[in-house]
Amino acid sequence: MPSYENLLEKCRLKGLRKTKALEAVLKVMLKQEKPFSLVELEQDPVIKKTCDRTTIFRIFQRLTSIGLLRKLSFSDEKASRFSFNKDESHKEYLICQSCSDIQELDIGCPVNSIEKEIAETSGFAKMRHDLTFYGICKNCQED
Amino acid sequence: MPSYENLLEKCRLKGLRKTKALEAVLKVMLKQEKPFSLVELEQDPVIKKTCDRTTIFRIFQRLTSIGLLRKLSFSDEKASRFSFNKDESHKEYLICQSCSDIQELDIGCPVNSIEKEIAETSGFAKMRHDLTFYGICKNCQED
DNA sequence: ATACCTGCAAAGTCTTTGCCTTAGG
DNA sequence: CCTAAGGCAAAGACTTTGCAGGTAT
Numbered sequence: 280m281p282s283y284e285n286l287l288e289k290c291r292l293k294g295l296r297k298t299k300a301l302e303a304v305l306k307v308m309l310k311q312e313k314p315f316s317l318v319e320l321e322q323d324p325v326i327k328k329t330c331d332r333t334t335i336f337r338i339f340q341r342l343t344s345i346g347l348l349r350k351l352s353f354s355d356e357k358a359s360r361f362s363f364n365k366d367e368s369h370k371e372y373l374i375c376q377s378c379s380d381i382q383e384l385d386i387g388c389p390v391n392s393i394e395k396e397i398a399e400t401s402g403f404a405k406m407r408h409d410l411t412f413y414g415i416c417k418n419c420q421e422d
Numbered sequence: 423m424p425s426y427e428n429l430l431e432k433c434r435l436k437g438l439r440k441t442k443a444l445e446a447v448l449k450v451m452l453k454q455e456k457p458f459s460l461v462e463l464e465q466d467p468v469i470k471k472t473c474d475r476t477t478i479f480r481i482f483q484r485l486t487s488i489g490l491l492r493k494l495s496f497s498d499e500k501a502s503r504f505s506f507n508k509d510e511s512h513k514e515y516l517i518c519q520s521c522s523d524i525q526e527l528d529i530g531c532p533v534n535s536i537e538k539e540i541a542e543t544s545g546f547a548k549m550r551h552d553l554t555f556y557g558i559c560k561n562c563q564e565d
Numbered sequence: 566a567t568a569c570c571t572g573c574a575a576a577g578t579c580t581t582t583g584c585c586t587t588a589g590g
Numbered sequence: 591c592c593t594a595a596g597g598c599a600a601a602g603a604c605t606t607t608g609c610a611g612g613t614a615t
Contacts, residue, residue, distance in 0.1 A: 294594090295594085295595090296588085296589050296590075296593095296594060296595065297589075297590095298588080298589070298594090298595060298596080299596095300595075300596065301595090316579095317579085317580085318579085330596070330597085331596080331597060331598075332580095333581085333582090333596075333597065333598080333599095334595080334596055334597070336580075336581075337581095337595075337596085338595095341595095350497070350498075351497070352495060352496075352497050352498075353495075354493070354494075354495050354552060355493075355495075357578065357579060357604090357605080358578085358579060358580090359579085359580090373540060373544060373546065375546070376548075382544075384540065386536065386540075389532065389533060389536050390532060390533070390553065393529065393532050394555060397516060397527065397529075397555055398557065401516060401525075401557075401559070401560075402559070402560040402563075403516065403518070403555075403557035403558060403559055403560070404557055404558045404563050405519075405557050405558050406555060406556070406557040407555070407556050407557065408553065408554060408555045408556065409497060409552070409553070409554050409556075410533065410551065410552070410553050411551060411552050412537060412540055412546075412549060412550070412551045413549070413550050413551065413552075414541065414544075414546035414547055414548050414549040414550065415546060415547045415548050416544070416545070416546055417544075417545040417546070420545075420547050437569095438569090438570095439568095439569060439570070439613085439614050439615075440614075440615095441569090441570065441571080441613075441614075442571095443570080443571070444570090459604095460604085460605085461603095461604085473571075473572085474571080474572060474573080475572095475605095476571075476572065476573080476574095476606085476607090477570080477571055477572070479605075479606075480570080480571085480606095481570095500579085500580080500603065500604060501603080501604060501605090502604085502605090
């Protein structure tokens with residue numbers, strides 16, 4: 280996990296100004312254990328009194344465009360989620376379709392070699408992929 | 423690709439009534455080469471004069487709940503797409519991020535064995551997964 | 566006849582923009 | 591000072607629901 284100072288430094292290098300809102304958003308993002316939605320951040324008390332929804336939205340835009348965040352969308356969730364773009368490689372997630380809990384998987388991505396093949400066959404460039412697993416977690420199976 | 427009669431028969435077996443709207447939606451869905459959105463179907467002239475958006479929406483709901491359609495969501499597209507749920511296994515897609523063209527991939531899914539491992543490790547049941555590839559297609563690379 | 570289906574209108578959710586004000590460098 | 595950033599209000603896109611009237615079985 281990156282440090283607050285590290286994140287702020289990266290923002291500064293990309294020309295972002297150091298504002299109350301940016302500081303608050305960075306701090307609260309760091310507390311999140313899972314990919315977070317705009318509304319989730321907005322509900323945090325620190326954010327609540329520091330900035331409004333539009334500001335968070337635009338900070339997400341900026342952080343995504345400078346490569347600090349990655350935008351994610353999961354099946355059957357309307358709202359987008361964001362997560363830190365720690366290394367350039369993508370992440371896999373495992374989601375419970377009953378309680379909506381999300382965990383990041385720590386598997387070496389098994390799809391990279393297939394991706395290379397598809398790129399060659401199709402002529403596509405700048406390939407990337409999303410791989411997400413869904414199921415019912417242990418807790419929810421008991422109900 | 424299923425036949426119109428076959429689809430209609432499946433609907434009847436599940437208790438759906440044979441209505442003008444259902445017939446039109448089935449026919450127009452069969453013409454689609456890619457996963458389709460509600461708005462795409464709505465724009466088809468046959469649909470346009472037969473039923474309105476709400477009706478299409480509810481037919482999609484019914485067809486999805488009886489397992490005839492599958493709901494898909496792709497990163498950076500707001501609207502959901504649907505495709506025929508031909509066999510029970512999922513499909514992989516390759517999407518151009520420039521022109522938004524979608525093609526279905528005909529690869530044996532490479533993730534099934536990993537899925538089994540994840541199920542065992544996590545205790546998750548009813549596992550499934552989505553795998554989608556993104557890139558820039560040949561045509562769009564020339565621009 | 567009765568349950569299902571349709572159409573219209575309207576509300577809900579999430580996202581995005583315009584515009585004026587504020588404040589960072 | 592100059593320009594990026596913030597706040598508020600409102601619009602946009604997509605989805606979803608309520609209800610009254612129509613239709614398949």
